[in-house]
Amino acid sequence: MGDLRVNFEGRxxxxxxxxxxxxGRTNLDRGGTVxxxxxxxxxxxxxxxxxxxxxxxxxxxxxxxCVRALGRSNPxxxxxxxxxxxxxxxHTDDERRDGAPPELLAxxxxxxxxxxxxxxxxxxxxxxxxxxxxxxxxxELSGASTIEIGTQVAETITxxxxxxxxxxxxxxxxxxxxxxxxxxxxxxxRIRLALDLQTERQAISAVERLVRRFRDGGxxxxxxxxxxxxxxxxxxxxxxxxxxxxxxxxxxxx
Numbered sequence: 088m089g090d091l092r093v094n095f096e097g098r099x100x101x102x103x104x105x106x107x108x109x110x111g112r113t114n115l116d117r118g119g120t121v122x123x124x125x126x127x128x129x130x131x132x133x134x135x136x137x138x139x140x141x142x143x144x145x146x147x148x149x150x151x152x153c154v155r156a157l158g159r160s161n162p163x164x165x166x167x168x169x170x171x172x173x174x175x176x177x178h179t180d181d182e183r184r185d186g187a188p189p190e191l192l193a194x195x196x197x198x199x200x201x202x203x204x205x206x207x208x209x210x211x212x213x214x215x216x217x218x219x220x221x222x223x224x225x226x227e228l229s230g231a232s233t234i235e236i237g238t239q240v241a242e243t244i245t246x247x248x249x250x251x252x253x254x255x256x257x258x259x260x261x262x263x264x265x266x267x268x269x270x271x272x273x274x275x276x277r278i279r280l281a282l283d284l285q286t287e288r289q290a291i292s293a294v295e296r297l298v299r300r301f302r303d304g305g306x307x308x309x310x311x312x313x314x315x316x317x318x319x320x321x322x323x324x325x326x327x328x329x330x331x332x333x334x335x336x337x338x339x340x341x
Contacts, residue, residue: 091152094213104147111142132210141203151193151299154201165192166200169313193292195299237327240304249333251293254281256321272317
């Protein structure tokens with residue numbers, strides 16, 4: 088993925104990787120602070136004072152574009168192709184006082200929308216980024232070359248991502264399935280419980296990064312749709328030895 092192009096009501100802006108874009112209501116106080124203390128580029132959604140409650144951020148993290156919810160009371164909704172909407176809850180005053188970070192969602196898909204609402208008003212940002220070169224180049228998924236590719240993909244996966252991958256791929260690894268049915272990746276709720284994560288968003292973000300790593304590494308073909316990506320990643324991780332290499336690398340059995 089490359090620079091992010093953001094379109095809002097006919098206004099377009101390009102955000103280079105490594106930079107960020109805040110959005111909400113511009114606030115000019117006596118100290119000259121813009122965007123409610125936001126130091127980077129800022130997109131004003133409108134002048135209504137209530138809009139500050141829905142502001143958020145598009146930021147480059149984990150080698151992916153991410154959405155953060157920074158408003159105090161209103162959530163953000165991330166709309167992904169062929170997937171249910173994902174809600175990022177607001178960053179409450181209590182969480183701020185306790186030092187808890189705002190919710191962050193890493194997005195592997197090259198196109199997504201961010202929707203926020205105040206009362207009966209709704210704002211939607213349309214976002215798109217340059218696809219990975221692997222999304223445009225057919226990859227041979229057989230032969231000795233993929234053994235090397237599996238090793239290369241394994242080297243890019245962090246321990247936190249590995250733990251999510253191993254739990255998600257449990258049926259593919261252990262052969263546990265219903266009679267006559269194919270193995271399935273574990274649901275986000277079951278991943279959260281198995282790893283004692285605070286929210287399902289942590290698992291969702293990890294899986295988004297894993298999809299990106301498998302695509303960029305050449306194991307996951309561009310023709311695999313969003314609904315099949317998780318099962319495909321699990322199957323490929325087992326078939327091409329990614330799980331075995333990560334087991335040895337991190338020496339952790341779940």
